[in-house]
Amino acid sequence: MSREKRPGGRTARNRSLVLDAVAAILLEQGFDALTVDAVAERSGVHRTTVYRRWRDVGGLLADSFDAAREDAWEPPDTGSLVDDLIAINRQVVAAFAEQPSVTQALIAASFRSAAAERALREFWEDRFARCGIVVTRAAERGEIRAGADARAVIVAACAPVFYELALMRGPAGADIAERYARMAASGL
Structure with a gap:
């Protein structure tokens, strides 16, 4: 008999509490404090439950990325490739503009955990696949x-936007989303 995930109830509540705590x-203390x-103390979920479900920090981080993949996000449909790409890039800029940024914290943590690194790669592959409809x-x-x-x-x-914001840690210029979207579209 296969075990299906329960859509709600205590399991879903515990997962939400734990991922919020992660x-x-x-954000507050960095990877070394994780x-x-x-997480058990911060979330109020019994430590035995956290250990049983997530096992270690890598499991916690991987599930954070998995939860992000489970969302209902779809790329915009503006009626134009350039405008769709601009809208996607604006969402990327917005994710990095939040301060403090959960996006930045999770990406940084993925460099310190093999499980999180795999989950981050799967997250991006999922986002690329979802964005395929734009093209x-x-x-x-x-x-x-x-x-x-x-x-x-x-x-x-999108890569130049990530490069400028995540790697170069530069400010998001007013035209960054549009500039790189137009450059990508012009290459087609």
Whole structure:
């Protein structure tokens, strides 16, 4: 008999409390303060439950990324490839503009945990796959040739934004979302 995830109830409540605690600890104290015991204390979920479900810090971080993949996010549909890419880039800018930024804290933590690194990669692959519809719609409208590599288009539009905000830690210029979206679209 296979075990299905319960959609709600105590399990879902505990997961929410634990993942909120992970984010809070990362934001307030950083990765080094993130322990299963600290998460159990902060969340109010019994430490035995936390250890049984998540096992270690890597499991906690991986589940944080998994939870983000479970959301209902879909890419915008503005009616234009360039405008869709701009809208996606604006969402990226907004995620990094939050201070403190859970996005930045989780990405930084992924460099310290193999499980979190795998989960982050799966998160991005999921987002790239979801964004593929933007390129498909553009091809259907005749804006670009059919068969364009959707992942490459999305990476070309978004990667420079991530580079500037996450790696260079620069301020988000007013035109950053539009500039890189237009550059990516012009290459098609």
